[in-house]
Amino acid sequence: MTRTRKPGVSRRTTLAMMGAGAVTFATPWVARAQAKTIKVGMPTILSGRVAQLGTSSRNGVMLEIEKVNAAGGLAGRQIEMVIRDSKGQPQEAARVARELVNTDGCEILIDAEASSGAFAVHEVARDLGVLCLHTNSETSALTADPKQHIPNAFRTARQGVHDSIVGGSYAAAIAKAKGLKRWATCSPDYAYGRDTTGEYVTYLKRFAPDTEIISESWPKLFQPDYTEVVTKILQAKPQALYSCLWGGDLTSYIDQANIYALFSQMEVFAVNMADYTALTVVKNLPKGIHSGNRYIKTYPATPENAAWGDAYKAKYNEYPTNWSWENATAIMLLAEASKKANSADGKKIAEALRGLKIKSPFGADGTVTMRAEDQTLVGYAIGWGTTIPQEPYVPQVQAGDWKTIFELEAEWKKSKGYT
Amino acid sequence: MTELQAEQAAVMPRIESQSQRSRYRDVLIALAAFAVLAILPMLTGSKALLDFVIRCSAFGLFATSLNLLVGFTGLVSFGHGMFFGLGAYGFGLIMQRSGLPVPVAFVATLVITTLIATVIGAICVRLKEIYFAFVTLAFQMLIHSTILSWVSLTGGDQGLRGGIPRPAFFGVDLSNHVHLYITSCALLVIGLLLMRQIAQSPFGYTLRMIRDNAIRASFIGIDVWRAKLTIFVLAALFASTGGIIMALFVSGAYPEFAYWTISGEGIFINMLGGVTTFLGPMVGTVLLLILNDTVTRLTEYYGIVLGIVILFFAIGLRKGLMDFVVEWYARRRNGSGE
Numbered sequence: 205m206t207r208t209r210k211p212g213v214s215r216r217t218t219l220a221m222m223g224a225g226a227v228t229f230a231t232p233w234v235a236r237a238q239a240k241t242i243k244v245g246m247p248t249i250l251s252g253r254v255a256q257l258g259t260s261s262r263n264g265v266m267l268e269i270e271k272v273n274a275a276g277g278l279a280g281r282q283i284e285m286v287i288r289d290s291k292g293q294p295q296e297a298a299r300v301a302r303e304l305v306n307t308d309g310c311e312i313l314i315d316a317e318a319s320s321g322a323f324a325v326h327e328v329a330r331d332l333g334v335l336c337l338h339t340n341s342e343t344s345a346l347t348a349d350p351k352q353h354i355p356n357a358f359r360t361a362r363q364g365v366h367d368s369i370v371g372g373s374y375a376a377a378i379a380k381a382k383g384l385k386r387w388a389t390c391s392p393d394y395a396y397g398r399d400t401t402g403e404y405v406t407y408l409k410r411f412a413p414d415t416e417i418i419s420e421s422w423p424k425l426f427q428p429d430y431t432e433v434v435t436k437i438l439q440a441k442p443q444a445l446y447s448c449l450w451g452g453d454l455t456s457y458i459d460q461a462n463i464y465a466l467f468s469q470m471e472v473f474a475v476n477m478a479d480y481t482a483l484t485v486v487k488n489l490p491k492g493i494h495s496g497n498r499y500i501k502t503y504p505a506t507p508e509n510a511a512w513g514d515a516y517k518a519k520y521n522e523y524p525t526n527w528s529w530e531n532a533t534a535i536m537l538l539a540e541a542s543k544k545a546n547s548a549d550g551k552k553i554a555e556a557l558r559g560l561k562i563k564s565p566f567g568a569d570g571t572v573t574m575r576a577e578d579q580t581l582v583g584y585a586i587g588w589g590t591t592i593p594q595e596p597y598v599p600q601v602q603a604g605d606w607k608t609i610f611e612l613e614a615e616w617k618k619s620k621g622y623t
Numbered sequence: 624m625t626e627l628q629a630e631q632a633a634v635m636p637r638i639e640s641q642s643q644r645s646r647y648r649d650v651l652i653a654l655a656a657f658a659v660l661a662i663l664p665m666l667t668g669s670k671a672l673l674d675f676v677i678r679c680s681a682f683g684l685f686a687t688s689l690n691l692l693v694g695f696t697g698l699v700s701f702g703h704g705m706f707f708g709l710g711a712y713g714f715g716l717i718m719q720r721s722g723l724p725v726p727v728a729f730v731a732t733l734v735i736t737t738l739i740a741t742v743i744g745a746i747c748v749r750l751k752e753i754y755f756a757f758v759t760l761a762f763q764m765l766i767h768s769t770i771l772s773w774v775s776l777t778g779g780d781q782g783l784r785g786g787i788p789r790p791a792f793f794g795v796d797l798s799n800h801v802h803l804y805i806t807s808c809a810l811l812v813i814g815l816l817l818m819r820q821i822a823q824s825p826f827g828y829t830l831r832m833i834r835d836n837a838i839r840a841s842f843i844g845i846d847v848w849r850a851k852l853t854i855f856v857l858a859a860l861f862a863s864t865g866g867i868i869m870a871l872f873v874s875g876a877y878p879e880f881a882y883w884t885i886s887g888e889g890i891f892i893n894m895l896g897g898v899t900t901f902l903g904p905m906v907g908t909v910l911l912l913i914l915n916d917t918v919t920r921l922t923e924y925y926g927i928v929l930g931i932v933i934l935f936f937a938i939g940l941r942k943g944l945m946d947f948v949v950e951w952y953a954r955r956r957n958g959s960g961e
Contacts, residue, residue: 294877306670327874
């Protein structure tokens with residue numbers, strides 16, 4: 205006997221159709237639930253050599269997002285982060301940013317790109333008019349140049365020129381005290397390295413006019429071997445050395461220069477040393493390297509900052525980076541501005557952000573401010589100190605004076621033709 | 624008149640009318656393709672789809688022009704990306720500094736590209752195979768380094784900042800998304816049509832001959848160097864046009880546009896789509912961009928996925944997708960004919 209299939213609808217088909225029907229009817233509910241959340245897009249670099257930029261930025265953001273969501277989100281809407289890799293290519297950063305807004309329906313952008321990507325995302329923000337917070341680019345021109353200015357873009361990161369002013373005045377004080385006249389520089393050969401070094405030297409000479417630069421080295425970015433650079437500096441016999449090498453470049457430079465006992469022969473000023481990414485990786489951290497603070501949990505020496513650093517460490521099993529605090533600040537400002545505007549609307553938040561001062565673990569006086577005129581962050585903790593080989597690594601940080609920074613920054617802007 | 628000549632005389636008009644017909648067919652296909660692309664914005668409100676097509680236009684022109692060198696002439700250029708970058712920077716700089724109308728800047732960029740490509744090509748096309756590949760790569764790195772170090776002009780590694788101004792011309796406003804989309808589609812279709820004409824012309828067949836046997840070609844009186852140089856410059860022009868579209872899309876130009884990775888992407892697109900058919904690179908472009916967009920959406924391990932796909936095409940298929948499809952189709956047709 206053969207059994208043939210009965211005509212009509214089988215049980216399996218019925219079940220499938222019922223399932224499909226349930227999904228169809230349920231979809232509007234899901235959609236409505238989603239409409240209550242607000243999507244925030246974040247293009248960043250998650251792969252390649254500077255993937256740490258993206259991952260530690262993401263960690264900083266997510267740490268704060270959890271708190272904001274637990275407290276009710278942005279004007280009652282839960283925040284949903286959509287984070288995508290731009291692979292460090294500006295055209296991809298632009299593409300991803302556009303897609304996040306146009307397809308994924310993100311209403312706010314956190315631009316956690318390195319400098320060239322940040323300028324690409326800035327153009328997208330200009331084009332689409334979406335609220336955009338630049339969190340990683342420290343290139344001064346991004347906000348200082350009035351041609352770049354758009355009402356919907358803000359920067360929650362440091363700014364190169366602030367670092368140079370503080371670094372220059374700190375170095376000049378030590379140069380005068382110790383009689384350091386002959387200086388050498390050693391910085392990576394690209395815009396950041398050249399600009400930062402140039403500005404630093406300008407301010408060093410301004411505060412200590414009798415200093416001179418007797419040797420300059422420009423190793424390539426990501427250069428593996430620094431022997432020739434180290435020997436060149438040793439032969440020039442400077443009394444002090446300035447460097448803005450960072451991350452892996454800085455740590456391999458120090459490891460290689462240690463072999464030649466370079467650090468006992470001159471005072472070394474390395475602006476990017478006091479960041480855990482560099483401090484914890486160097487094998488024998490020399491004592492007494494002068495460095496600007498990037499992120500360390502002991503400066504500002506407040507319980508809030510220490511608690512934030514520990515919370516981050518507890519969650520991600522590593523210390524925060526400079527990028528972590530810059531990104532966390534973006535979320536803190538966003539939440540506060542939304543509360544002030546009582547809205548999650550980008551335009552209203554932008555309005556509230558201008559001139560907004562918030563409490564912050566990263567503030568020089570416990571607060572940071574989104575300056576209204578050029579929409580960039582000011583009042584963050586900025587200072588210099590010397591290293592020791594173990595925690596807390598930089599025990600005493602000399603704070604930079606924001607009054608001086610503002611004066612010299614205004615002067616710098618005028619000299620650049622920005623005002 | 625010898626017998627052979629008589630035969631040729633009889634055959635010639637037939638071939639000519641055939642090529643005439645195929646040319647009309649190409650134009651019709653191009654018009655149809657443009658019409659379909661042009662009504663797309665009316666059918667869908669998806670800006671992402673329009674963005675996708677704009678990027679396809681930029682990379683499609685670039686990859687197809689590279690195939691004129693790789694597939695049709697046998698010149699494996701590793702430095703084709705320099706012309707992509709040159710187009711983006713040339714156009715961006717002219718628009719930012721001079722305020723000329725868009726079409727004038729477009730033509731001026733192509734003129735600059737022609738000059739530079741002629742100089743570089745004159746040096747490179749004398750060389751064969753790996754030497755050609757590496758000297759083109761060297762020139763690319765030279766241009767990339769120039770962009771990086773000429774900070775006052777190019778902005779160095781931060782790229783051209785401040786956006787590219789785009790005054791309206793003939794009622795076309797390129798800051799309008801749909802206008803930019805239509806313009807990109809038009810450039811793509813016209814570019815592909817022109818490249819198709821080059822590939823199907825007697826000159827195109829000369830190139831194939833050079834690819835297959837350059838010595839024989841020179842024995843029958845072809846100036847191999849001149850033919851190679853001509854196609855090198857022509858390909859550069861289309862790559863440059865791709866760069867211009869990209870500059871308009873991101874409203875800027877960045878050193879990455881002239882970096883070797885862009886050339887590598889072009890080579891990869893050709894591997895993916897196939898080099899023996901004219902539309903292979905275009906198919907490869909669409910594939911790579913879809914792959915790129917979906918994979919980056921799902922995971923941050925883009926490199927691993929892409930690597931596996933490359934392995935699949937290189938070891939599994941041993942040819943591009945279009946090559947595979949064409950062969951499969953031919954086999955099927957022969958099979959059913961028997």
